[in-house]
Amino acid sequence: MTETVRIYCQNNNTYKDFPIGSSLMHIFKGFNLDFPYPVLSAKVNNRAEGLNFRVYNNKDIEFLDFRDLSGMRTYVRSLCFVLCKAVADVFPNGKILLEHPVSKGYFCNLLLGRSVTSEDVERIKTRMQEIIDENLSFRRTECHITEAVKLFTERNMMDKVKLLETSGSIYTYYYTLGDYIDYYYGSLLSRTGDIKLFDVVKYYDGLLLRIPSRENPNVLEEVVKQEKMLDVFKEYLKWSDIMDMNNVGDFNVACNEGHATDIINVAEALQEKKIAQIADTIYQRRENGGKVRLVLISGPSSSGKTTFCKRLSVQLMTNGLRPYSISLDDYFVNREETPLDEKGNYDYESLYALDLKLFNAHLEALLRGEEVEIPTFNFALGRKEYKGNKLRIESNTILILEGIHALNPELTPLIPAKNKFKIYVSALTTISLDDHNWIPTTDNRLIRRIIRDSNYRGYSARETISRWPSVRAGEDKWIFPYQENADVMFNSALLFEIAVLRRFVEPVLTGVPRNCPEYAEAYRLLKFIKYFVPIQEKEIPPTSLLREFLGGSSFKY
Template identity: 70%
Template sequence: MLQIYCKNNNLTKDFPEGSTLLDIYNGFNLEMPYGPVSAKVNNKVEGLNFKVYYNKDIEFLDITNPSGMRTYFRSLCFILVKAVEELYPQGSISLEHPVSKGYYCTLHLDRSIGLDDVTRIKQKMQEIITDNIPFQRIECHTEQAVELFTQRGMMDKAKLLKTSGQLYTFYYRLGDTIDYYYGSLVPSTGYIKLFDIVKYYDGLLLRIPNRKNPQKLEELVKQEKMLEVFQEYHRWNQILGISTVGDFNIACNNGHATDLINVSEALQEKKIAHIADEITHRNQNGERVKLVLISGPSSSGKTTFSKRLSIQLMTNGLKPYPISLDDYFVNREDTPLDENGEHDFESLYALDLSFFEAQLKELLDGKEIELPRFNFTTGKRENSGKKLRIDENMILILEGIHALNPALTPNIPAANKYKIYVSALTTISLDNHNYIPTTDNRLLRRIIRDYRYRNYSAEATISRWESVRAGEDKWIFPYQEYADAMFNSALLFELAVLKDYAEPILRKVPNNCPAYSEAHRLLRFLAYFVSVQDNELPPTSLLREFLGGSSFRY
């Protein structure tokens, strides 16, 4: 018999060897309102069909948990793939990127898709769910899996597995349909309770439940600019002939890593130069842009972007001057409190909005001001003694999480402002059915930077990440579509470069802490990439902000 400790109810109970996680869930008589979809076994996420042969600590997860939602979503994707395969034997579907709180998919047919196609796909998906078909996990030699996917014409998966360097691998079967997913699935299709699929521009949008309230779908939000950025970078990837990690690994193994670095860096510089030209030439015959507002989530590379943009603005004859929002904090005793009674420094209202706007207005009216300086030791704002007046060629650069919030500069004329949203929008996929979350890209950047420059462990960074993302959801993401320009700071090759930095840091996360499950997942994810050395990265690269070796001062 086994001893199983259940973290959901803090009880220990005996079970026969070889019991599945689902057997154990039922044996504890747990009643999770939204049902289990996966579980952490000694802090590693496993599917509910996982069999247990030794004593374990187990925590069952539902879709309110990020890992649980990933399990639910992967399973829903497989159902979509099967529905398309049955309806359109000569067609296929690619899951491309998150947008509008759903997931954008491209249906590859020899014609454009119509509303009747969407209706048919949704009905077929519902039939598959109603039939409650089991997901089968099959483990085999990687060579066998590669041969199987090759025979089926699924070369994206064959390339990924062939370049992974793994002796054994696994794939999933759903009836006659096979597919590959790099994490667990639910036991059967009947576990999927809520979804929707709608026509979205030239493709489809797969909609999922809201994590906080799984009985409702995520609210559909319009993100035309975000979609355009993703599609622009996908077009670039297609020109390079690299759409998936398998393509990328093969190119690197064939000696093209330096070419990919050079082209990716050049494309970013071209985009920055284009934004600088837009700022310079906007309203040249009237009110010119005097204030550039740059916002974006954590580890998006805002600081390096603002420095590179400043260089491009200087080549256009402008004099950029950085303004720090940190110097406009209210005195610490006036800082708003969060729900836990702690100072909420992420809040917009931690800033002295009226004072900030008054100073901006004076500057834009041609008056001289004295810039403030916030003393973080005393928690007080002080006079800095630094005077500033905007001359004919000066342009202010303001970077911060609230930069795009309309409440920051409500009375500054729109003609005087240019708003930029920066984020690491990963555009390469593991394969056609496994996208790479943009948050994973940013989290890996932050883990490396925190470890190298802030003396934080990966465990500490991972533990805070959910709170960081909650702040982004509240203060950054609602305003991203207000931007005049969106800049994608992700680089095609970067996860292959981050790999050698991140892996040793992630391996230090101990197995007995909650962050281990995320560290383990990220390590498994990075294993799909070949390593690329950073010696070819230019000193102005956005990645240098996180890895070191930058020619910019931070």
């Protein structure tokens, strides 16, 4: 008699028995589920797994398609594997670096010893389609770490060798696709034939890997020009290259050799230099007739905007200017006037939750040299109050406004462009795990937010993770469409920060119960941060952006 395992399927809330050792794909077919899009992966006891995963015990399973971020990651990861194999097949002496997300796709640096041509890209794309048509299996092999290190050393993939050698693991795994091997830190699809839609195009001096839209996986994401963001990434990648620290393996080796303090000092100095340059630019525009009176600062959650504002204010003062911060929070409309979201709840992130008419009237009056009384919003009562907070600005005063809508043209339509200087702040992580595994900038920000919420807001990691999708949706709607409006972009990510944050976030993440949906994301983040050698935070200066999340800042918040 065949032994069986009992599977509970969360998609239809039913139990069913399957032969022991059945794959997730076999189980999916056995439940006869109806999905609008292809199923890409599954959560097994709230851990993400590929459909080749085999089950030997009773499990709870939830199948995922493009609409789930975990499913989308599986698709993109598999597509990247196909791209890397295609490059190896077409250009055996070439090398491809999968560097960072940009323009609704992924920028890839193709190293051929010469400029990349459109014909090169077309050859790669053709080979990718051939690999997909061959319907090859993505095979996962678990082995002792010394075996994996030997395999990658023989293929001169030293980025992976350093990562694995410094990971502290005894066993690891690698993937094969035909005769090509690679390493990915998450699940893959079952076969290359499961990839139905992609594109790869020449993009500036590299390639752009295009992926399906999560909202409508039958079409590709529309390419959005993000030249300024691409320039910021390139600037920081150049510095990483100068420091000989292009990936986590390089970073770990340097830390193990006693260079952590040097890394912290250089990274902090680079940020301070950049902030000083921004302040100098603002001052020079004023001196050259630009008449900048208002600095507008925007960026997504946990990008360090508040500390950036304080450090920029210090640098502006060294130029003889008097910065004065205005809080958009004080210009909320009275609560009953707040617009509603699609669920009928107050939408406090909407631009129209602000009293735009009053806000612009006050700005215009201030710029004319008049005195205005700034309101204070009483959040308990849900209305503006006036407490005699009067303001008149002098000739050397510069107003600083920080908020999610700061770069939206509708916020300050009555203020002439010559009076405004716009800054976009975000944690644009530039260090990669290895040449083929980038670190999502959203992961960097989520880790920061989990620590801050735990330290200062009394939220558990589970609560923060639960709220994160709605935070991201608000950013997609109100922040990201306007980021290229900025006069300058500031990267708040620090080369060393995840190694420091590891010690703070691990105990918070381990508190997420295994029986809740948020455990999958907590487990993924725990697995990811363990690639970093942990370092102490004691040498991080009190003015560091990280202090906004860790505590110990010399600034008051």
